[in-house]
Amino acid sequence: MHPNLLEITDLKTHFFTEQGVVPAVDGVSLQVKRGGTLGVLGESGCGKSVTGFSILRLVRPPGRIVGGAIRYYGRETVNGEDLTALDARSEALRQVRGAEIAMIFQEPMTSLDPLFTVGNQIMEAILYHQDVSKAEARKIALEMLDKVRMPQPADVIKQYPHQLSGGMRQRVMIAMALSCEPQLLIADEPTTALDVTTEAQILELMRELQDELGMAIMFITHDLGVIAEMAEEVAVMYLGKVVEQSDIQSLFTDPQHPYTRALMQSIPKVGQKAAGRLEAIRGMVPSPRDIPSGCPFHPRCASFIADLCNVKTPRLQETKPGHAVSCFLYNDGGGINGV
Amino acid sequence: MASDATNIVLEVQNLKKYFPVSAGLLRREVGQVKAVDGISFSIPPRMTLGLVGESGCGKTTAAHTIMRGLEPTGGKVIFHDRQLGAIDLATADKEALFQVRRNMQMVFQDPQSSLNPRMTLLDIIGEPLVIYKIAKGQELIDRVAQLLKRVGLRPEYMRRFPHAFSGGQRQRIGIARALALNPQFIVADEPTSALDVSIQAQTLNLLQDLQDEFSLSYLFIAHDLSVVEHISDFVAVMYVGKIVERADTHRLYHFPKHPYTEALLSSIPRPDPAIQKKRVAIRGELPNPADPPKGCYFHPRCPYAEAICAEEEPQLQEVEPGHVAACHFADQLTLRGVNEF
Numbered sequence: 015m016h017p018n019l020l021e022i023t024d025l026k027t028h029f030f031t032e033q034g035v036v037p038a039v040d041g042v043s044l045q046v047k048r049g050g051t052l053g054v055l056g057e058s059g060c061g062k063s064v065t066g067f068s069i070l071r072l073v074r075p076p077g078r079i080v081g082g083a084i085r086y087y088g089r090e091t092v093n094g095e096d097l098t099a100l101d102a103r104s105e106a107l108r109q110v111r112g113a114e115i116a117m118i119f120q121e122p123m124t125s126l127d128p129l130f131t132v133g134n135q136i137m138e139a140i141l142y143h144q145d146v147s148k149a150e151a152r153k154i155a156l157e158m159l160d161k162v163r164m165p166q167p168a169d170v171i172k173q174y175p176h177q178l179s180g181g182m183r184q185r186v187m188i189a190m191a192l193s194c195e196p197q198l199l200i201a202d203e204p205t206t207a208l209d210v211t212t213e214a215q216i217l218e219l220m221r222e223l224q225d226e227l228g229m230a231i232m233f234i235t236h237d238l239g240v241i242a243e244m245a246e247e248v249a250v251m252y253l254g255k256v257v258e259q260s261d262i263q264s265l266f267t268d269p270q271h272p273y274t275r276a277l278m279q280s281i282p283k284v285g286q287k288a289a290g291r292l293e294a295i296r297g298m299v300p301s302p303r304d305i306p307s308g309c310p311f312h313p314r315c316a317s318f319i320a321d322l323c324n325v326k327t328p329r330l331q332e333t334k335p336g337h338a339v340s341c342f343l344y345n346d347g348g349g350i351n352g353v
Numbered sequence: 354m355a356s357d358a359t360n361i362v363l364e365v366q367n368l369k370k371y372f373p374v375s376a377g378l379l380r381r382e383v384g385q386v387k388a389v390d391g392i393s394f395s396i397p398p399r400m401t402l403g404l405v406g407e408s409g410c411g412k413t414t415a416a417h418t419i420m421r422g423l424e425p426t427g428g429k430v431i432f433h434d435r436q437l438g439a440i441d442l443a444t445a446d447k448e449a450l451f452q453v454r455r456n457m458q459m460v461f462q463d464p465q466s467s468l469n470p471r472m473t474l475l476d477i478i479g480e481p482l483v484i485y486k487i488a489k490g491q492e493l494i495d496r497v498a499q500l501l502k503r504v505g506l507r508p509e510y511m512r513r514f515p516h517a518f519s520g521g522q523r524q525r526i527g528i529a530r531a532l533a534l535n536p537q538f539i540v541a542d543e544p545t546s547a548l549d550v551s552i553q554a555q556t557l558n559l560l561q562d563l564q565d566e567f568s569l570s571y572l573f574i575a576h577d578l579s580v581v582e583h584i585s586d587f588v589a590v591m592y593v594g595k596i597v598e599r600a601d602t603h604r605l606y607h608f609p610k611h612p613y614t615e616a617l618l619s620s621i622p623r624p625d626p627a628i629q630k631k632r633v634a635i636r637g638e639l640p641n642p643a644d645p646p647k648g649c650y651f652h653p654r655c656p657y658a659e660a661i662c663a664e665e666e667p668q669l670q671e672v673e674p675g676h677v678a679a680c681h682f683a684d685q686l687t688l689r690g691v692n693e694f
Contacts, residue, residue: 058549179638179639209576210407210620210621212407214620214622214635215635217622236549237622238550239579239623240622241624242622242624242625242628243622263627266626277550278624280550280551280554281550281553281554281624282579282582284578284579284582284606284621284623285607285690287583287606291558291561292554292558294555298521298551299519
């Protein structure tokens with residue numbers, strides 16, 4: 015069996031709008047290990063969600079995958095196949111979505127249909143992917159609700175989404191996503207809309223279910239705290255590119271890219287209240303329509319080197335085993351002229 | 354916190370806001386949601402009180418009731434206005450409210466929906482100055498330019514509309530508007546929670562700088578406990594309409610006296626993979642505020658609950674000078690602080 019479950023190489027997903035091309039994802043390479051957790055960290059507009067949608071081929075026009083490959087090493091039907099080469103509406107891809115790769119989102123209310131009961135919605139996925147009767151599907155749905163530690167699953171299965179709290183809705187989403195025992199769960203900011211005690215419960219639940227079911231997780235978030243708790247490997251994204259990639263320990267003990275370092279310095283650290291100001295990153299995230307030349311972070315960077323960072327684009331290079339960074343401070347950056 | 358008039362800007366005493374619950378064909382009133390149920394605190398000049406709690410705990414309702422955007426059901430809100438002296442906002446008449454609102458302003462969570470998209474920055478920031486007949490014509494323009502500069506925006510932008518600005522910039526516009534009348538007191542309701550991580554720090558720094566420069570007092574409402582710790586001098590924790598604990602920031606984060614505070618602190622995701630957390634297992638979810646549990650509202654989720662907790666509602670008691678908690682066992686429990694998980 016291939017050690018990686020998913021390998022993304024040089025993925026480019028661009029949006030062709032009337033105002034011009036938006037390179038939302040621009041040459042991203044990532045690997046998800048079988049049963050492992052990859053964290054994708056970034057601020058709004060960095061392309062982290064579009065990367066997730068690209069894997070499931072759910073990018074809508076005017077967005078389009080224009081380059082790269084997404085190889086998925088799943089069960090027998092799809093093994094080492096390039097998902098970008100499949101037709102988005104094909105039967106093969108439908109077998110991947112839900113059954114092999116499932117996704118959960120930030121706002122569970124908008125991902126659940128208000129007109130159907132919770133039970134109905136969980137059963138729909140089971141009936142689509144598995145050869146079972148309605149009664150059996152219902153039994154599986156109940157088991158799944160029980161698995162996600164839903165209180166009173168027999169009552170909840172008959173309820174509508176609006177009758178549930180945010181945390182319970184996210185539990186329903188997880189039950190639905192895991193009902194076909196996928197190999198990979200893409201979780202896009204799954205706890206951002208939740209309160210802190212509920213967030214802790216959901217994160218705990220995801221870790222327990224991962225141990226139990228052995229699936230891999232791709233955890234997309236902007237929250238450094240959440241990433242530190244959940245991920246084994248992390249890719250930090252900025253304006254459509256991966257700027258740093260490392261295992262979680264090395265990223266936090268030895269952050270290298272100026273963006274990663276600045277992010278870590280700019281957040282208040284609880285329990286270490288210091289008088290005075292935070293070290294803020296200057297400026298703001300540029301619009302993806304208007305990406306700066308050279309290194310996309312150079313206008314905000316504290317270590318900006320004139321005539322280099324604004325001219326050449328650094329490439330991701332290893333600085334030590336398992337830790338790669340795209341910055342001229344650490345290496346020649348493998349830069350490409352005038353790009 | 355003493356209620357010495359010279360040392361206090363805002364004093365909230367037993368403030369209540371109940372909403373009726375109606376049902377049936379005739380919409381008869383069948384009950385009440387006690388959104389804010391007897392909260393008390395005071396804020397000294399140039400200080401920040403952080404108000405934390407989970408969604409639905411009543412923190413935003415409390416802010417709106419203090420500003421008298423909502424009519425209080427009971428209690429007092431004494432504001433020590435530097436021109437008018439002490440005024441009870443809960444009972445003040447229209448004219449008094451109009452005058453006192455010069456000195457108290459609000460910054461909202463979502464800068465997208467709290468700025469009128471059809472007004473230019475000049476109109477938005479200048480509106481308070483026009484309403485209070487403080488400036489017009491060139492003077493108004495100069496004053497708005499000065500405010501824009503102070504919050505880090507270019508005065509040339511004053512003829513533009515809010516849509517031309519990013520989230521962080523819009524929050525600066527909201528802050529400039531709040532500053533226009535040179536207030537004493539600002540309520541900031543989740544001012545950074547809609548912002549990106551890298552923009553959050555800029556906004557917090559700006560709020561702190563302005564506090565020093567204009568001697569502002571803040572009521573800072575947020576659910577992010579790291580942000581609240583950073584900016585607050587004192588912190589009050591709300592749960593289902595009540596304040597369950599209040600203390601200075603250091604004591605509250607390091608020596609909590611209420612099990613709910615301990616649970617909140619233990620739930621914070623920490624940006625350090627080396628921390629192996631021993632979480633306080635907190636069960637269940639927030640109760641329905643229309644039908645809260647008997648006794649202590651937190652008892653069904655509390656790991657330390659005993660028989661009395663389901664029967665008797667604990668009152669806020671002073672555990673140490675300046676540190677109050679509403680727990681039957683506040684002085685017996687040894688709870689863990691934020692660095693002990």
